[in-house]
Amino acid sequence: xxxxxRWIPAQTYAMGSDRHYREEGPVHQVTVDGxxxxxxxxxxxxxxxxxxxxxxxxxxxxxxxxxGLPGRA
Numbered sequence: 001x002x003x004x005x006r007w008i009p010a011q012t013y014a015m016g017s018d019r020h021y022r023e024e025g026p027v028h029q030v031t032v033d034g035x036x037x038x039x040x041x042x043x044x045x046x047x048x049x050x051x052x053x054x055x056x057x058x059x060x061x062x063x064x065x066x067x068g069l070p071g072r073a
Contacts, residue, residue: 010034023070 012031017024042050050056 004039005036006039008035008037 010031010033012029014027015030016027018027051058
């Protein structure tokens with residue numbers, strides 16, 4: 001690990017909403033494992049360099065998966 005990374009401990013939180021869109025509910029508890037994260041934001045130029053170097057395809061660029069859209073398939 002480098003000095004630029006920070007540890008985020010595992011935690012549980014309420015995910016979803018019962019007050020907005022139907023597909024956001026029901027509210028349920030989700031536990032996220034701890035993880036390391038950069039202490040500083042990544043600039044657009046840094047992300048572009050990463051994409052160019054790795055060929056990474058962002059979620060926005062991937063085809064939609066109807067299975068990930070409940071009630072919309």
